[in-house]
Amino acid sequence: MAPFSGDGVLWLCLGVSLFFAVRGIATDLRQVVDLTQIKQVEREDKIISEGTEEALKLNTLLKLSESTSHDLRSAALRIISERSTKGETRDLLLEDLACKDNKVRQSRALTALHFLVTNRALSRTSVCTRLRDVETYMALVNCLCNFLEEHNEQTSATNSPILPKTRPMGEKKALQVLNILLPENLPSALDAGLISRWLSKYPFPCALGESSRRQDVVLLMKTWWADDVVMSSIFGTLATHPDGIKQLRKYGLMGSMIEENDQDDDDDADSDVWMVDGDDTAGSFRPTSARRLREDSAEEQALRRRRREAMVLSEGGRPLGNDDIIQRPISE
Structure with a gap:
């Protein structure tokens, strides 16, 4: 008797044919899926093309910034921030920030700068890297020096050796901006007069009165840091740099060696x-x-x-x- 009958050979051939047919169909289906799939070829944060960015007007960007879409809102804010920190717009922003005669212009510029460096939607942009030159620190120090004249009304009841009771409200924003930008380029901030023009004249409570302790300001910032967290952070940044320590000693805010x-x-x-x-x-x-x-x-x-x-x-x-x-x- 033959090992395989005619029907057996037929079924065997039919099974092999079905096996290869199933594999071929599965392969073709995968190719169809790959060919019909829509792929995201845009780069990250490039929802709006560069050509379109330049063509968008400010009113349009304002409406997009109020959109319910997170992506559109973030893209609009990014475009606004980049426009605000380059070219003539940046120069006008810094000019208004340092303005002494017009408090309204100074307040608006300070609010805008505070938004640019603190808003989370802009954290992935190059805002801070565009605001790390001497011109920026010069304008910011001028702004802080202008606030020294406004320390004439009591705004706080906290008894502290480092926190003045007469700190103006606008100075708080300026301190927050400085605290963020200072680590970006501390030598430029020192060249702009951060210590020589501003901190050396700042009305620390411990430095006022007959028994002045101005040379202990750095030490008091470490022990009473909770009273003025932002200012203590600024002093902490200055105290980590050799030039910062040198100027703190030079202008009597830190004891000599x-x-x-x-x-x-x-x-x-x-x-x-x-x-x-x-x-x-x-x-x-x-x-x-x-x-x-x-x-x-x-x-x-x-x-x-x-x-x-x-x-x-x-x-x-x-x-x-x-x-x-x-x-x-x-x-x-």
């Missing part, structure tokens, strides 16, 4: 220290450098101990350091 070393040499183990919320870390404080032995009389040592009254602030959870100690000015 000689004074700090002398202060360290005068401290000894039995000095009187007032601990505030430092129960958990008081035992972990150790002098960071060896103290020199002095051959003074007992009366001089007692007098020096009475004068060295200090306050140590600690939030707990870390060892104390020299930055946590605030000394009162010695009164004769």
Whole structure:
């Protein structure tokens, strides 16, 4: 008997043919799907072409910025921001920002600049990179200097050594803008007179009165930072740059190296220290450098101990350091 009958061979051929037919149909269907699929070939953030961007009028962009579509709204805001930070428009913005005689123009320019650097919809654009030259910092410093004359009415009841009670409302926006732009190009900000023209004349409460502590401003910014978070952040940025530290010392906002070393040499183990919320870390404080032995009389040592009254602030959870100690000015 033959191993395969005529019907068996027929069924075998039919099965093989069906197998290849199914595979061929599946392959053809995949090709049809690929050919008919609409692919997004536009680049990211290119919803509106560059040629169309230049042709759009400001009124049209304003309407698009109020659209319910997130993509259209973001694209419109991006176009507006790019137009505002280049060419003549940028020059007019900075000119109005530094304007001293027209407070309305200054306020509008400051509001516009604040929007440009803080709005989330513009975070992916190159706004900040276009506002990092000396001209921008010069206009911003001029704006802040203009606000110095407006520190004449009480706007806050907070008792703080770093936060003035007379801070104008517009100054808050200017500080926020400066805090964002300062890390972009700190040397240019210093060249524009950030410290020499503005901070050196700023009415810090600790620097007013008979017992001025202007040289302790940087230290107080670290210990009382919660009273003025934005200003403390600005000082923190300045204190991380060598040129910033140099100018802070030069204009009397930070103690000199000689004074700090002398202060360290005068401290000894039995000095009187007032601990505030430092129960958990008081035992972990150790002098960071060896103290020199002095051959003074007992009366001089007692007098020096009475004068060295200090306050140590600690939030707990870390060892104390020299930055946590605030000394009162010695009164004769």
